[in-house]
Amino acid sequence: MPVINRFAEFHDEIAEWRRDFHAHPELMYEVHRTADKVAELLRGFGVDEVVTGIGRTGVVGVIKGNKNGSGKVIGLRSDMDALPIHEQTNKPWASTNTGKMHACGHDGHMAMLLGAARYLAETRNFDGTVVVIFQPAEEGGAGGKAMVEDGLMDRFGIQEVYGMHNFPGEELGSFQTRPGGLMAATDEFTIEIEGVGGHAARPHVAVDPVVVAAHLVIGLQTIVSRNVDPVESAVLTVTTINAGDAFNVIARTAKLGGTVRTLDENIRDQVEKRIAELVPAMAQSFGATAKVTYHRGYPVTSNWTEQTAFAASIAAKVAGEDRVDANYPPSMGGEDFSYMLQARPGAFVFLGQGDTADLHQDTYDFNDEVIPHGCSYWATLVETAMPLK
Numbered sequence: 001m002p003v004i005n006r007f008a009e010f011h012d013e014i015a016e017w018r019r020d021f022h023a024h025p026e027l028m029y030e031v032h033r034t035a036d037k038v039a040e041l042l043r044g045f046g047v048d049e050v051v052t053g054i055g056r057t058g059v060v061g062v063i064k065g066n067k068n069g070s071g072k073v074i075g076l077r078s079d080m081d082a083l084p085i086h087e088q089t090n091k092p093w094a095s096t097n098t099g100k101m102h103a104c105g106h107d108g109h110m111a112m113l114l115g116a117a118r119y120l121a122e123t124r125n126f127d128g129t130v131v132v133i134f135q136p137a138e139e140g141g142a143g144g145k146a147m148v149e150d151g152l153m154d155r156f157g158i159q160e161v162y163g164m165h166n167f168p169g170e171e172l173g174s175f176q177t178r179p180g181g182l183m184a185a186t187d188e189f190t191i192e193i194e195g196v197g198g199h200a201a202r203p204h205v206a207v208d209p210v211v212v213a214a215h216l217v218i219g220l221q222t223i224v225s226r227n228v229d230p231v232e233s234a235v236l237t238v239t240t241i242n243a244g245d246a247f248n249v250i251a252r253t254a255k256l257g258g259t260v261r262t263l264d265e266n267i268r269d270q271v272e273k274r275i276a277e278l279v280p281a282m283a284q285s286f287g288a289t290a291k292v293t294y295h296r297g298y299p300v301t302s303n304w305t306e307q308t309a310f311a312a313s314i315a316a317k318v319a320g321e322d323r324v325d326a327n328y329p330p331s332m333g334g335e336d337f338s339y340m341l342q343a344r345p346g347a348f349v350f351l352g353q354g355d356t357a358d359l360h361q362d363t364y365d366f367n368d369e370v371i372p373h374g375c376s377y378w379a380t381l382v383e384t385a386m387p388l389k
């Protein structure tokens, strides 16, 4: 069962939805027009239930199969939000909201999941229930977390959950995934150093926080190079250093900031712990103090082994074995589908877009040729996981 023919018939219509979303991008939780359109389309397909306002502006559709002997409930997720970017594509469907743009392809994600929902509501060729999930605020607002905390999984009885992201640079219609950490936990830290200010010519009666900051930047590098197991992955980057206002004054304080990216929750814990241990101790050795503030962002997008093998088998049905990489290298970017994978077993996959601009570039546009591949993946997943006997 490769790409399902029915989606070739819908293709133009699905692409029209996609281009309409693209022309009207909305940010974070403010996806009101988008959510309204998603809900309206779902109602038009005759899905059994449409619920809005989950996780503030999330939308959920419930589609029951021709039978419900299996008692299975599977969630399929799309994100809905755009980015604060000035679009430069010059496409006829380019953004009409100045300074906002669908530069991550969430317009395409919605269109593909809506296409699948229409097909599934029309055919209902499965034994169980599908819950289609449209979430706000993937781009930094943790909309996935908001929906989970709003009771998404329990309220709809979701047992497994699947997600998909388009992937520029990989062959059109190919799939990539891996079990375990597919995308990174994305954390931030700030360090406030306090020394003793004074005259630049009399350093012996001051405690120079700039020198402490310099040592801390170097010292922090030893966490990845000397503490983390070399076969694991971690990134620690100091991205900001701020101190001082004059050539002849030793500042009293200095401030550092940076990011930590990890693919395993234990490594994440280890890096956070080592920063907390190392920084105050190093500062103290110079006679200064240093306070660390560590902010945890999205967790690791950690694919479940069994569900990932299943997802890869579905991808192989749609794309062919040779166009599926089930052991794809992880990305150090983040994704808030991670919260849904903490709540339920499931898997996240990438879908190759062909040779397009990269995600978050102002020249990016979702490749509509991908639509039947993504729709077929969703529909085949449902019909295979919950077959009519």
Ligand SMILES: [Zn+2]
Binding pocket: 103, 104, 139, 359, 360
């Ligand atoms: Zn993005």
Ligand SMILES: [Zn+2]
Binding pocket: 104, 105, 106, 138, 165
């Ligand atoms: Zn995205």
